[in-house]
Amino acid sequence: MSQFQVPLAVQPELPGLYDFPQGQVMVGGFQGPGLPMAGSEPPLRGGGGDGRKKRKRCGTCEPCRRPANCGACTSCTNRRTHQICKLRKCEVLKKKVALLKEWKQHIPVWASQTPCPGERRHLDHICRSQPNLGEASSPFL
DNA sequence: CGGAACGTGTGG
DNA sequence: CCACACGTTCCG
Ligand SMILES: [Zn+2]
Ligand SMILES: [Zn+2]
Numbered sequence: 001m002s003q004f005q006v007p008l009a010v011q012p013e014l015p016g017l018y019d020f021p022q023g024q025v026m027v028g029g030f031q032g033p034g035l036p037m038a039g040s041e042p043p044l045r046g047g048g049g050d051g052r053k054k055r056k057r058c059g060t061c062e063p064c065r066r067p068a069n070c071g072a073c074t075s076c077t078n079r080r081t082h083q084i085c086k087l088r089k090c091e092v093l094k095k096k097v098a099l100l101k102e103w104k105q106h107i108p109v110w111a112s113q114t115p116c117p118g119e120r121r122h123l124d125h126i127c128r129s130q131p132n133l134g135e136a137s138s139p140f141l
Numbered sequence: 142c143g144g145a146a147c148g149t150g151t152g153g
Numbered sequence: 154c155c156a157c158a159c160g161t162t163c164c165g
Contacts, residue, residue, distance in 0.1 A: 052148070054163065078158085080157085090147095125149075
């Protein structure tokens with residue numbers, strides 16, 4: 001009614017998705033679009049899945065509720081990228097991905113000593129998702 | 142089945 | 154480091 005809730009209101013995070021270490025989600029002070037909704041776990045098609053399931057946008061953050069694409073960003077102009085308009089890119093999705101798996105998997109490596117260029121390369125990608133996280137997240141360092 | 146979007150790797 | 158492109162998954 002009042003709010004333009006796109007018919008995509010998806011759960012915050014399916015329980016059992018990428019598991020987090022403890023609670024490093026919440027850097028500084030964020031609004032918190034992670035809708036605290038009950039979790040109805042879908043039939044988990046993990047039978048033959050690798051676990052690389054694609055998450056979906058929260059549908060509560062500003063970019064998520066953007067009615068349409070800007071039509072000026074590369075994602076809008078270049079549809080071959082298969083990416084959503086930068087103005088509509090879910091923040092939650094950006095953050096979650098930032099603190100995702102590769103980190104945990106490689107942290108002990110780079111914590112010990114600067115990893116090889118190859119490993120470091122991947123970390124950069126995830127870091128880029130959110131400048132905020134690039135600094136505050138790593139209980140190891 | 143088709144459209145849309147995420148996740149990842151590579152190139153510049 | 155950033156931007157772009159592909160493959161894959163998800164939903165209607
Ligand atoms: Zn756009
Ligand atoms: Zn969102």
